[in-house]
Amino acid sequence: MRTDTTFKRAFNDMIDLLRTFDPGAELPSENALRAQLGVSRTTVRKVLASMSARGVIVSEAHGRIMREHPQQIERYPKEETLAISQQVETSFMEWMLRDNACPGTEINEAELARKFGVATTIVREFLNRFQKYGLIEKRQNAGWVFKGFTANFALELFEIREMFEMRSARLFASLPDSSPIWKQVRAMRAAHLELLADIDARFQDFSELDSRFHRLIATVAPNRFVESFQDVIAIVFHYHYQWNKRDERTRNEVAIREHLALIEALESRNIASIDQACRAHLTSARETLLRSIA
Amino acid sequence: MRTDTTFKRAFNDMIDLLRTFDPGAELPSENALRAQLGVSRTTVRKVLASMSARGVIVSEAHGRIMREHPQQIERYPKEETLAISQQVETSFMEWMLRDNACPGTEINEAELARKFGVATTIVREFLNRFQKYGLIEKRQNAGWVFKGFTANFALELFEIREMFEMRSARLFASLPDSSPIWKQVRAMRAAHLELLADIDARFQDFSELDSRFHRLIATVAPNRFVESFQDVIAIVFHYHYQWNKRDERTRNEVAIREHLALIEALESRNIASIDQACRAHLTSARETLLRSIA
DNA sequence: CGTATGTTTCTTATGTATAAAAAACGAGGG
DNA sequence: CCCTCGTTTTTTATACATAAGAAACATACG
Numbered sequence: 001m002r003t004d005t006t007f008k009r010a011f012n013d014m015i016d017l018l019r020t021f022d023p024g025a026e027l028p029s030e031n032a033l034r035a036q037l038g039v040s041r042t043t044v045r046k047v048l049a050s051m052s053a054r055g056v057i058v059s060e061a062h063g064r065i066m067r068e069h070p071q072q073i074e075r076y077p078k079e080e081t082l083a084i085s086q087q088v089e090t091s092f093m094e095w096m097l098r099d100n101a102c103p104g105t106e107i108n109e110a111e112l113a114r115k116f117g118v119a120t121t122i123v124r125e126f127l128n129r130f131q132k133y134g135l136i137e138k139r140q141n142a143g144w145v146f147k148g149f150t151a152n153f154a155l156e157l158f159e160i161r162e163m164f165e166m167r168s169a170r171l172f173a174s175l176p177d178s179s180p181i182w183k184q185v186r187a188m189r190a191a192h193l194e195l196l197a198d199i200d201a202r203f204q205d206f207s208e209l210d211s212r213f214h215r216l217i218a219t220v221a222p223n224r225f226v227e228s229f230q231d232v233i234a235i236v237f238h239y240h241y242q243w244n245k246r247d248e249r250t251r252n253e254v255a256i257r258e259h260l261a262l263i264e265a266l267e268s269r270n271i272a273s274i275d276q277a278c279r280a281h282l283t284s285a286r287e288t289l290l291r292s293i294a
Numbered sequence: 295m296r297t298d299t300t301f302k303r304a305f306n307d308m309i310d311l312l313r314t315f316d317p318g319a320e321l322p323s324e325n326a327l328r329a330q331l332g333v334s335r336t337t338v339r340k341v342l343a344s345m346s347a348r349g350v351i352v353s354e355a356h357g358r359i360m361r362e363h364p365q366q367i368e369r370y371p372k373e374e375t376l377a378i379s380q381q382v383e384t385s386f387m388e389w390m391l392r393d394n395a396c397p398g399t400e401i402n403e404a405e406l407a408r409k410f411g412v413a414t415t416i417v418r419e420f421l422n423r424f425q426k427y428g429l430i431e432k433r434q435n436a437g438w439v440f441k442g443f444t445a446n447f448a449l450e451l452f453e454i455r456e457m458f459e460m461r462s463a464r465l466f467a468s469l470p471d472s473s474p475i476w477k478q479v480r481a482m483r484a485a486h487l488e489l490l491a492d493i494d495a496r497f498q499d500f501s502e503l504d505s506r507f508h509r510l511i512a513t514v515a516p517n518r519f520v521e522s523f524q525d526v527i528a529i530v531f532h533y534h535y536q537w538n539k540r541d542e543r544t545r546n547e548v549a550i551r552e553h554l555a556l557i558e559a560l561e562s563r564n565i566a567s568i569d570q571a572c573r574a575h576l577t578s579a580r581e582t583l584l585r586s587i588a
Numbered sequence: 589c590g591t592a593t594g595t596t597t598c599t600t601a602t603g604t605a606t607a608a609a610a611a612a613c614g615a616g617g618g
Numbered sequence: 619c620c621c622t623c624g625t626t627t628t629t630t631a632t633a634c635a636t637a638a639g640a641a642a643c644a645t646a647c648g
Contacts, residue, residue: 085632141601142640418631593645614626
């Protein structure tokens with residue numbers, strides 16, 4: 001049966017939300033909370049009931065009042081707030097990347113389901129979605145084959161990435177000053193400089209910034225297929241580097257500097273510089289990935 | 295419970311296979327048949343048993359003998375040889391393209407399952423796989439949204455297609471004479487000329503030839519993401535034009551001539567001609583699609 | 589011993605069940 | 619009438635069940 005991860009996530013979020021109110025304050029309506037927590041009213045009511053039961057809030061004639069800041073209420077642990085399908089993604093990635101599964105390995109739905117402790121339906125659904133990442137292949141009336149997280153995979157991935165990214169980057173040259181994207185570019189530069197200043201402590205934050213940076217570049221010429229491909233890149237980098245920490249700090253610092261160079265090139269509107277900076281970064285990222293695979 | 299479409303398909307194939315034997319001939323071993331029919335031995339045995347029951351073949355001490363050509367045995371109808379998941383694809387495409395679903399329409403798994411007369415699991419699985427075609431989008435804990443088979447969709451599709459196809463086509467210029475692909479190119483030209491000669495009768499065969507032609511061009515630089523994108527193109531064209539027959543004959547004849555021009559350009563090894571022919575064809579294909587959508 | 593068939597076991601394709609979440613419906617109160 | 623809240627209905631996420639199909643094992647025969 002369905003897990004109540006949505007409720008638990010909303011419950012945790014509600015704790016944070018309550019911190020922004022003063023003790024004794026009247027809470028917003030269920031509908032307002034629904035919008036803020038991003039869940040249905042049904043779930044909001046469940047959270048409210050749960051909070052009431054713990055005495056954090058009390059129902060009055062005219063609505064609900066927060067009694068006190070929920071200091072000692074326990075949050076639900078992170079794992080319990082993730083839908084089973086998301087947990088399966090992590091489990092699978094771990095199996096694939098950490099256990100170093102060999103190219104050509106047969107993937108068995110039933111076996112994975114047992115190993116991960118979930119229903120076969122979920123594994124099946126995950127594999128169907130995962131297919132688009134190009135790492136597995138289905139065989140008629142039989143299981144799947146793992147094609148391997150290989151150098152070849154990396155090369156094919158970067159071949160497409162280069163096509164897509166060069167196309168977007170070049171478009172910046174002809175973007176008018178008035179385009180709102182320049183503001184975002186400046187903000188992006190600031191975020192990079194900030195991270196760079198504190199690189200020793202925060203180098204792990206780079207992965208997410210990286211993804212945001214490349215997605216921003218892609219937005220100049222919106223295309224659903226390009227966006228979908230960004231998901232492929234994001235998931236590969238996210239999980240691969242999560243379990244592959246060699247030279248992480250250096251690697252990220254280099255990438256940040258390359259990003260900054262590209263930002264400068266974009267702002268210069270000079271096609272040649274843009275080309276050069278973009279290609280330099282992609283080449284470097286590709287080599288880094290290849291080195292970590294070999 | 296699982297349907298026996300695999301058996302029915304194998305049964306039909308077996309009828310064709312038996313036609314190639316003489317009456318009284320001894321049949322190949324179960325294992326040999328398995329390889330020829332492309333199914334498991336379990337299914338082969340089921341087919342053999344079924345054929346025996348109908349008296350077409352008899353078991354002897356030393357194997358099986360075909361008694362007579364299976365003239366009056368009835369084949370299973372085509373629909374019964376398609377897995378439910380494939381039928382759902384057709385049903386969904388029909389709903390989307392023929393019923394002209396509006397952009398923004400909410401897709402309801404349960405409702406579709408009822409409408410198509412299948413289990414919700416299947417619909418869910420289909421939608422997950424179908425997501426990669428860029429026509430639907432999932433919303434957290436809710437259904438899906440149909441983004442519409444719109445002009446925008448066509449434009450984004452062709453933008454990627456042009457990038458991919460120009461890349462491949464250009465590579466032909468530097469391909470050595472010795473490459474085995476030239477032979478395939480010549481065969482492809484022959485197939486086109488043949489179809490052109492008989493265009494009035496066979497113009498419906500173009501769709502499949504078209505797909506093969508573009509896939510052939512892509513094989514010069516194999517890339518799983520490009521290949522996967524060919525599936526997108528193939529499915530879109532296959533279904534869209536299946537229910538959109540306006541000017542079909544003319545449309546296909548034009549495309550064949552464009553293909554022939556491109557083949558000639560490829561063989562010339564002249565980058566400029568290749569570029570020109572390739573772009574001309576893609577532009578024309580795009581305009582045709584756009585016209586049929588509007 | 590290698591190949592062909594009979595038998596058993598395991599996996600996949602598909603249907604059904606159900607708790608959780610979302611959405612729709614309804615009734616009061618400003 | 620619009621908003622808020624209580625209630626009912628519908629849908630989704632997940633588990634489980636089972637026939638069809640694949641694969642592994644076993645036996646027999648040349």
